[in-house]
């Protein structure tokens with residue numbers, strides 16, 4: 001009986017990359033988050049979508065799990081300056097991905113090091129609709145209790161379809177303990193525990209890769225949760241990866257030096 005209980009629990013608590021839809025949020029004021037990127041990733045049979053954010057005029061950060069089960073990618077585009085992604089808005093800039101760097105220690109099991117860096121084929125034009133956001137430095141941390149926002153084009157309820165317009169939600173940074181109790185592979189160094197303890201608001205499928213923004217700076221990346229649970233969620237902690245991001249940005253500016261796993 002006890003074994004059965006443990007097994008059932010183990011099953012229920014499998015981490016799930018469905019952290020991506022915004023539930024209980026609101027429509028964002030159009031173009032109020034000009035760093036938001038809409039990712040469309042196609043293989044031979046399927047198109048999947050994710051969020052991301054512009055950190056340099058030719059570089060976007062997102063989550064590694066957005067590409068890990070895709071296999072061979074036939075097309076990978078990033079749309080910047082969008083509010084409604086089902087329309088062709090004059091503000092939109094759709095740019096192909098030239099290179100994509102998955103963190104070399106990314107692990108699907110537990111979503112460890114769930115971070116992806118994209119180099120765009122050309123620089124985005126920076127204007128009132130498209131702008132990069134700064135991200136947390138190695139020594140910059142968010143504290144439990146702080147309120148931050150997440151935005152994305154993910155689902156707005158437990159069922160499809162995803163949202164056409166950009167949605168946003170305020171979420172609280174939670175004590176590490178709360179995530180340690182739920183995620184067996186939770187790493188306090190490289191993850192941030194986030195969520196609304198009243199379970200009314202959350203991110204969900206399709207929001208993955210989007211930024212957790214606190215005081216106008218990106219501190220986290222939408223990563224994973226537990227299936228059918230709205231609380232808590234584990235996000236990627238950007239400050240931990242800042243040295244890696246800087247290093248890769250430098251490499252991407254130079255010519256292609258092999259070393260890190262690439263997806264296109």
Ligand SMILES: *[C@@H]1O[C@H](CO)[C@@H](O)[C@H](O)[C@H]1NC(C)=O
Nearest residue numbers: 043044046048069070071072
């Ligand atoms: C295409 O991607 C989906 C995930 O979005 C995956 O399940 C499927 O196996 C992939 N197909 C091929 C041919 O790689």
Ligand SMILES: *[C@@H]1O[C@H](CO)[C@@H](O)[C@H](O)[C@H]1NC(C)=O
Nearest residue numbers: 055056057131132133134135
């Ligand atoms: C945008 O990126 C440039 C480097 O390409 C950087 O100098 C600038 O500070 C960034 N802007 C923000 C808001 O981070």
